[in-house]
Amino acid sequence: MLEVRNLHARIGEKEILKGIDLTIRDGETHAIMGPNGSGKSTLSAVLVGNPLYEVTEGEAWFNGKNLLELKPEERAHEGLFLSFQYPVEIPGVSMTNFMKAAINERRKAQGLEPMNAAEFLKLMREKRKVVELDSKLANRSVNEGFSGGEKKRNEIFQMAMLEPKLSILDETDSGLDVDAMRIVAEGVNKLQRPDTSCIVITHYDRLLEMIRPQYVHVLYKGRIVKTGGPELAKLIQEHGYDWIKEEIGEE
């Protein structure tokens, strides 16, 4: 699915990623944890091609395609999805028009005809249920006036609509109450298939108890410094990151 080798990236003059290696196979779920400012969001931004970041070294392959050579929209067409940590409000563009454009642009890239209106609305209705999203939100502008929880649920709704191969959830659990987190986690679980994979970036193991990753990585100062199973998330929850810093020879 995804093969990242020795990836370095910077924003402006500041180097943030200092050699990331990460392999994700079909059907796997990986969690990435790490202290604030360690580069978790940068990694997700670089993978989806955010132009603010510059890759200085290394490579990333996605199902045989050189990811770093593709435009952001082409990466999306290949099946890469990011649930944004801070979903963007787009006043004046309705959720319906936004999703219609997203679906049909991908179909165009695949050489398919645009989806007809009836089919599209049916799909919207179906997928809304996955995250219990209010039907009224569909007529509103993208994320405009949505509560924090609605914004995050809306991200998972879009994921359901687009059926990506690899989804990156960047702190999708932050700012969610217990019920909203359950809805989001159940939504993500429902969307998992043997041929799809997921990267979950989080600070807390509560979401991981529901999504159950096979691997947990710790990102620190732009490198993956430790990899383990779900038990690693529990240890971090209880003891913080100091013991890992000590392990790698830091105060």
Place this chain on the structure above:
Amino acid sequence: MICDHSSEVMNAQRDEAFRRFASGGFPTRKVERYKYTDVANLFEPDYGLNLNRLDIPVDPYKAFRCDVPNLSTSLYFVVNDAFYSKALPQVHLPEGVIIGSLREHASQHYNQLAVKDGDAVTDLNTMLTQDGLYVYVPRNVKVDRAIQIINILKAPPLWDKTGGEALMANRRVLIELEEGAELKLLFCDHTADDRPFLTTQVIEAFVGENAHLDLYCLEETHAKNVRVSNVYIDQQRDSRVNHNVITLHNGVTRNKLDLTLSGQGAECGCYGCVIADKQQHVDNNTLITHRATHCTSNELYKYALDGKATGAFAGRVLVEHGAQKTTSQMTNQNLCATKEARMFTQPMLEIYADDVKCAHGSTVGQLNDAALFYMRQRGISEQEAKTLLQQAFVNQVIDLISLEPLRDRLHYLVEKRFRGELSKCEGCKLCK
């Protein structure tokens, strides 16, 4: 010669207008309200005038298809500056309502608002205009069906033989709404000819107590068209006016709006939407005067500029001494898609009363990069994402239009315009 083809009421104003115009001449850019459009320069070329009223044979229904069709409006035509009486709609207007030639109907209200302005282009129009449109709605009469006026610019056929001459038209409109009257009026400006045109237009509207006027002006002309339009509106107690001016395609346009809230509790909404690219130039200049207490004014003008287009917005709200409890909001927002596109903006507030709530603001910016990237991550191409964002930007103004079919149609036209499929007006010869 001018007077022979006009009416006494209109002729009576000419000498004075000529005297004023002759003493000042065309305004230069040193005149404050013509700062952003070099009008003197625009009038420099030779333009022909159809003073002898040569007949211009058009079958508007056949030769011309307006971009805003099937609105179930009552459709009238004005060719250059003459009311076209050969094609009148088969509708029954409520009793007492007049929609017709200004030459035939002009009342004593004619030029009463315009003359106070001392604007040279208005004086020139008063001097030269021979006809135009007259609209009258009597007391408490509500005209349910919107009235649509299509202004067509077309040269007399004889001119075709001499080829490519430029034509000047001086159009005049007088609107009178008596107490409690209601009217929705839509003007669509088109060019039916590829020669250069220069139009001066003066619209005067008297809106009586408790009356309600929606006035929409849509321009879709070609790159060689110059339009200088001055609109004067006077509002009496508790009246409401919505004025929307939309420039979809043009050459050089300068729209001036002078609106006075003369009676207590009057409300106005003045909205503008401009889409311009290439070398197009659009200048909106507004003055809203709060003369009475408890009046409300709302202004929103949005410009989406691309290519080497220039836009200008100069808006002034004047709250006169004693106009307490005034509420006023003025907003001008602009998008420049290229480095060459230029926007001049000047929001002004002048307040001589102490118990008022007024705000004004203006922004010039580019498309939101974060939104652009968010859309691209969902698979929407950069071009498509830009188009969607530009559309969303101007739709905020379109959504304020209360005439629903017009609103829907404009959404469609705006989309086409941003996709480059509306490079000229659809109705004109050039594009067929």
